[in-house]
Amino acid sequence: MSTSGKLYFSAALALGISIILFQLYGRGWPFGLDVPLDIVNVEGRGRGLIATRDLPQGYLILKENPLFVIQAEDLGRRLPSTLSNLDKTDREAFFQLSFPSDIPNSDIPEAILRTNGVSIRSNETAIFRLLSRVNHGCSHATNSVLSWRDNHAVLYAIRPIKKGEEIFREYVPSKFSRKVRRDNLEALYGFRCNCPVCLLSPVETEKSDIRLSSIATIEAELYDRNKLGKEEADPKELVRLAKRVWGLGETEGYWVGRGRLAEEVSTIAAAYHDSDACRQWARLSAEWYGYELGRDSNQTLRMIQISLNPTSHPYWGESRKKTEIGGPDE
Numbered sequence: 001m002s003t004s005g006k007l008y009f010s011a012a013l014a015l016g017i018s019i020i021l022f023q024l025y026g027r028g029w030p031f032g033l034d035v036p037l038d039i040v041n042v043e044g045r046g047r048g049l050i051a052t053r054d055l056p057q058g059y060l061i062l063k064e065n066p067l068f069v070i071q072a073e074d075l076g077r078r079l080p081s082t083l084s085n086l087d088k089t090d091r092e093a094f095f096q097l098s099f100p101s102d103i104p105n106s107d108i109p110e111a112i113l114r115t116n117g118v119s120i121r122s123n124e125t126a127i128f129r130l131l132s133r134v135n136h137g138c139s140h141a142t143n144s145v146l147s148w149r150d151n152h153a154v155l156y157a158i159r160p161i162k163k164g165e166e167i168f169r170e171y172v173p174s175k176f177s178r179k180v181r182r183d184n185l186e187a188l189y190g191f192r193c194n195c196p197v198c199l200l201s202p203v204e205t206e207k208s209d210i211r212l213s214s215i216a217t218i219e220a221e222l223y224d225r226n227k228l229g230k231e232e233a234d235p236k237e238l239v240r241l242a243k244r245v246w247g248l249g250e251t252e253g254y255w256v257g258r259g260r261l262a263e264e265v266s267t268i269a270a271a272y273h274d275s276d277a278c279r280q281w282a283r284l285s286a287e288w289y290g291y292e293l294g295r296d297s298n299q300t301l302r303m304i305q306i307s308l309n310p311t312s313h314p315y316w317g318e319s320r321k322k323t324e325i326g327g328p329d330e
């Protein structure tokens with residue numbers, strides 16, 4: 001290579017490296033992750049995250065490693081050592097998370113954990129820099145779903161989210177009346193829910209309460225697996241119930257759990273040897289698991305498998321009766 005060739009080569013290399021560094025670090029906090037989110041103060045809810053642009057349904061909003069994971073039991077003893085094991089930036093990030101204002105200094109760490117902890121398995125709570133800041137939203141306020149994958153969490157948009165809209169997820173299921181939801185959240189997380197659904201007018205609240213309670217009651221009956229395949233079960237009645245839940249959810253704008261709901265019907269179809277119905281419901285389930293948990297989630301892949309080969313369903317032919325139960329559009 002000539003001297004000028006070498007010079008051009010070095011210049012190109014330097015430019016390339018700068019571009020890579022800019023991509024990695026130049027996009028601001030946190031550490032160059034290109035997240036379409038902003039942390040803002042929101043009236044009545046402390047701080048929250050808002051979308052900085054329109055996000056389509058099924059969009060992966062965030063993928064984040066926790067600052068730490070802690071056993072939910074025996075917190076008092078575990079928390080101080082967990083915090084002292086964090087490096088300085090992570091510890092600072094922890095203390096920047098929100099907590100109720102009327103807390104004595106000595107209780108702040110536990111209050112932060114209680115307010116920001118994300119339950120990731122039956123026994124474990126995780127704290128995240130960003131995900132911990134997603135506020136709880138009841139019913140149709142919920143526009144995202146968080147799920148845990150081995151060592152990190154993902155947050156997907158369950159419906160299209162507009163630029164400037166706050167991101168909400170459910171800390172606890174919200175298929176309860178407003179009063180029950182608020183009492184649950186106060187007992188578990190120490191805050192009074194002021195999500196848009198809890199702030200509806202009394203008339204709207206009553207309508208929404210009736211829909212949510214009906215959804216809960218019908219789902220409980222539907223998910224009672226023991227009924228499947230038993231002689232007294234009426235598969236067509238079960239499918240009617242599932243469609244009723246789907247319809248109530250549509251009116252309410254509450255879409256969480258649709259993947260599982262459609263999976264349930266695909267299971268009924270499988271148990272009663274209806275391969276066409278099983279295929280269609282499994283496809284619908286895969287679509288909704290895709291929005292909630294990601295198109296690469298195990299649930300989505302499992303339902304795609306079943307839609308391609310209904311007889312591979314673990315409940316295939318569980319009942320001796322054959323029944324045509326019909327697809328989602330019938």
Ligand SMILES: *[C@@H]1O[C@H](CO)[C@@H](O)[C@H](O)[C@H]1NC(C)=O
Pocket residue numbers: 071073122123
């Ligand atoms: C929770 O953690 C404790 C202590 O590590 C363990 O003994 C127990 O089996 C766990 N429970 C569940 C439900 O995982």
Ligand SMILES: *[C@@H]1O[C@H](CO)[C@@H](O)[C@H](O)[C@H]1NC(C)=O
Pocket residue numbers: 149150296297298
């Ligand atoms: C699928 O399940 C396996 C085993 O439980 C787990 O290790 C893996 O992370 C899961 N993958 C996704 C994408 O959820």
